[in-house]
Amino acid sequence: MADRLDIDFVRAQFPQLADGWGYFDNAGGTLVPKQFIARMTDYLTTSRVQPNGTYGPSAKATERLTEAKRAMAALINATPEEIVLGHSTTNNVFVLANAFRSRLKPGDEIIVTNLDHESNNGAWRRLADIGVVVKEWRMRPETADLELDDLKALLTDKTKLVCATHCSNVTGSENDAAAIAKLAHDAGALVCIDGVAHAPHRRVDVRATGVDFYLCSLYKIFGPHHGLMYIKREHMLALKGQNHFFIAEDNLPLKMNVGGYDYETVASATGIADYFQALHAHHFPGANRPFGEQLDRVYDLMARHEEAVSKPLADFLSADKRVKLVGRKSADRKLRAPTFSFVVEGKNSDDVTKALDAQKLGLRHGTFYAHRAVDSLGYLPRGGVVRASLVHYNSAEDVKRLVGALDRIV
Numbered sequence: 001m002a003d004r005l006d007i008d009f010v011r012a013q014f015p016q017l018a019d020g021w022g023y024f025d026n027a028g029g030t031l032v033p034k035q036f037i038a039r040m041t042d043y044l045t046t047s048r049v050q051p052n053g054t055y056g057p058s059a060k061a062t063e064r065l066t067e068a069k070r071a072m073a074a075l076i077n078a079t080p081e082e083i084v085l086g087h088s089t090t091n092n093v094f095v096l097a098n099a100f101r102s103r104l105k106p107g108d109e110i111i112v113t114n115l116d117h118e119s120n121n122g123a124w125r126r127l128a129d130i131g132v133v134v135k136e137w138r139m140r141p142e143t144a145d146l147e148l149d150d151l152k153a154l155l156t157d158k159t160k161l162v163c164a165t166h167c168s169n170v171t172g173s174e175n176d177a178a179a180i181a182k183l184a185h186d187a188g189a190l191v192c193i194d195g196v197a198h199a200p201h202r203r204v205d206v207r208a209t210g211v212d213f214y215l216c217s218l219y220k221i222f223g224p225h226h227g228l229m230y231i232k233r234e235h236m237l238a239l240k241g242q243n244h245f246f247i248a249e250d251n252l253p254l255k256m257n258v259g260g261y262d263y264e265t266v267a268s269a270t271g272i273a274d275y276f277q278a279l280h281a282h283h284f285p286g287a288n289r290p291f292g293e294q295l296d297r298v299y300d301l302m303a304r305h306e307e308a309v310s311k312p313l314a315d316f317l318s319a320d321k322r323v324k325l326v327g328r329k330s331a332d333r334k335l336r337a338p339t340f341s342f343v344v345e346g347k348n349s350d351d352v353t354k355a356l357d358a359q360k361l362g363l364r365h366g367t368f369y370a371h372r373a374v375d376s377l378g379y380l381p382r383g384g385v386v387r388a389s390l391v392h393y394n395s396a397e398d399v400k401r402l403v404g405a406l407d408r409i410v
């Protein structure tokens, strides 16, 4: 039984890592493992026809898609009827907000945050057009954290929905989604959680957290450019379908798919599950566990590795006076994902990323579409923040290179 991640094995699964770059923009999108590439290649070379026909290749395409939907549902502990695969999380939230619209009347309240990516924000704020009162759960400026007490103060008997992030894509801070769901439910509201920045680092269990709606982007979990949206079955049945009029209201989840999805993209998503299973088989040889338990083990190994390798970076960014780290000053996996945003004294953020480019260190700067968060912290005029976001395939050597380069640049 493995007590630590075999980083050499992990890195050997990601062909692009052979190019020598230190990849630190993983919260933007991760590299993909060979299991995913194999699935994509297989679909494109054997099943690239319209599915749902009775002839051989078409039946095979349907089978591949069914398999992928089952795997993606299992990834978050939902059922295939409860998941919507759409072009992106942003797209999925628009579909959900549109479905929600007919349930709302003027004076109803929705709570959104100013820490979230705009994805779980803008579509909800637009409901003000029909008289919905949009309230903002604000992060505390001194910590850049969302506090549950502040949410409590915003909830009323008119609150219909609370939208918040499980993990910030800027600060990396983890929020307690189960506690947010409980507070919302106690007030008679539903909850929509953006898990995009959480899912690459922690196992998602929509049942255990008790959320009503949950969002992930597969291209940040070592998979294809598509979004995965969970809608709890009872809500999927009750919400107004967004597909063509002849798609029945009990045709789940098809009623929520607007214009379908990319077949090869969805079919290849099975490669994410294949990869996690390969990690499990390598680290726990001979252990025959249900997929959910495999995920628990594998995610635990990944999280502990991420904490260990990101610690020197967290220490540097927290201690060095020339740098200001936004948010929690720790690598503790209970507090954060390994996503660190910072600004450098006297420098624009683009100067920092450009200097790192020259060292083959891939980072970006900006708002990362958490525009309201970066704006409220006052960092827009300097080009936003520099973000170093790790995943489990980053090595201690990568981090050593990054800290060394930053020490010279700042």
Ligand SMILES: Cc1ncc(COP(=O)(O)O)c(C=O)c1O
Pocket: 027, 028, 087, 088, 089, 090, 091, 117, 119, 120, 165, 167, 168, 169, 194, 195, 196, 197, 216, 217, 226, 227, 368, 369
């Ligand atoms: C936390 C978070 N939520 C939502 C999104 C939007 O995802 P998508 O590109 O799938 O719309 C992102 C993308 O960066 C994100 O980081």
